Amino acid sequence: MRKNQFKCEDCGKTINITESLGNIIVYCPDCHKYIRCLCDYGFGPVAPCDIFCGLERIGLILGEKGRYKLVSRKYGIEKDLVGGYKNLACYEEATKILEEYMNKS
Secondary structure (H helix, E strand, O other), X not given: OEEEEEEOOOOOOEEEEEEOXXXXXXXXXXXXXXXXXXXXXXXXXXXXXXXXXXXEEEEEEEEEXXXXXXXXXXXXXXXXXXXXXXXXXXXXXXXXXXXXXXXXX
């Protein structure tokens, strides 16, 4: 397990996440802004990828044979992503979708 500390550049909130997973995306729990991702891009698969808002797991990117899907029980999302592996396009697409849902709440 590795311990990672993330700091939101917008509001200054610090989040400590201890995860054994290789791929994660993190949002600030206070202002819902994307903070950053940690992933195996360039070294291995980028999915599955757990998505956190603070310490709460709010979604997941699943991947199979170069196709990716965003799933979130919290927001009722199960959506095929157009973006792929290159330049983490699937991550960028998923983060935009989730930001819209979080900002509606």
